[in-house]
Amino acid sequence: MRAAVCRRPGGPEVLEISEVPVPAVRAGWSLVEVKAAGLNRSELRTRQGHSPAVSFPRVLGIECVGVVAASTDPRLPEGTTVAAVMGEMGREFDGGYAEYALLPNSLLMPISTTLSWDVLAALPETYLTAHGSLDALGVVPGGPARLLIRGGTSSVGMAAASIASGYGLETAATTRRHDKIAALTAAGVDHVLLDTGDPLARSMHSIWPEGPDYVLELVGARTTVDSLHLVRRGGTVCVAGSLSGWTIPNFEAIAMIPPGTKLTAFHSDSLKGTAGTPVLQRIVHEVEAGTYRPNIDRVFPLDDIVKAHHYMETNQATGKVVVLP
Structure with missing residues (x-):
């Protein structure tokens, strides 16, 4: 699979698109096919080396949305639309800047929605x-x-x-x-x-x-x-x-x-996993109804992750920046 790997602390250029193995499913974790990932300034700081607990190389990304590709949890059958956020994603283990992410079942939030992937990714x-x-x-x-x-x-x-x-x-x-x-x-x-x-x-x-x-x-x-x-x-x-x-x-x-x-x-982190699922579902419904705005500023392909980080770091965005694998 393709992933944006942060090889070492530094500027946007340290993010490299690489071919890496698809993670193997293990007990308590599910494989998610990432459809989109929102970018966050905490990822910028991690990339710059301001997160001492993070070791490199690392696939960054503290949130993503996608589809369950393989799971050992009956609550999360294959094909389920899910969102995930925080819980040491992109820090202790690889996160959403990839075509697939292996994530703890406890982080996954099943979501019912008609929103496009880029809009859904702007929300969690x-x-x-x-x-x-x-x-x-x-x-x-x-x-x-x-x-x-x-x-x-x-x-x-x-x-x-x-x-x-x-x-x-x-x-x-x-x-x-x-x-x-x-x-x-x-x-x-x-x-x-x-x-x-x-x-x-x-x-x-x-x-x-x-x-x-x-x-x-x-x-x-x-x-x-x-x-x-x-x-x-x-x-x-x-x-x-x-x-x-x-x-x-x-x-x-x-x-x-x-x-x-x-x-x-x-x-x-207070609203990750099960605690956040009903809240996020209500938010999705409000966006679908037009009550809330997704506020997407720009969508980048994963291949342009360096440009996306530069765009975020230079404060050009007004709202959310999203990456599509």
Whole structure:
């Protein structure tokens, strides 16, 4: 089979299309014919060598969708459409950048859908993260509430905007690029704020003087403290992304979290496998109904995986990048 193998840490060029053996099925694992895989910035960091636990060579890819080709699990007969995400895919064992992937049965989520493979592949990691993050914030459909999404043109940000629009929330979102404003508006965002690197307070308070009720923080380390001071008193900030890194320098909780403000987090590993199956199925139905948007930016063939990683690394995407084996 063909696979994009990351031979060593480095730039996009370290991803090589290679012929490798199709993995043999073993107890507790199923062979999935990969039909499409969404790309994620965590894979970029792993490729760059920022995941010390990952050894090379490795087939990257923390998510994929496809069809069960061989299985020992009666719950997963051959031909079943499945999605898989996280659970050390593309890190501890080979992931979705290949024509076939051998995956733990516990990770596989059987899905019923009429969506095309590229659309289905745009959903698991992004929409499960967005959905779980809004749950962690305490957002509920129909309630009068204001949500700020920092990092709005990321794939998770676009998904969160789509869900929040379906919920009836008033939303604002940030972007660093003027040419991405229209995409956020199309995703259902009510107010788009240009993030110039300065604190957002002035532009934020011109829209909502008391601040948003909720902040979905996808930029991460660089802006989390600022978000804690933007949200209204008693509001909640959820960190669910790390576009600017993993750690907040010199973070002092008592000094940096305003009284009454809540700080939480969400990681998509919480909705992998059985826990995520009903949630992902509902998301698929909402996309099929036109309530949610898949927000695909661009689709690459697997042979162009180097170009796809360069495209992602240079922040050209507005939404999800998908690869088709």
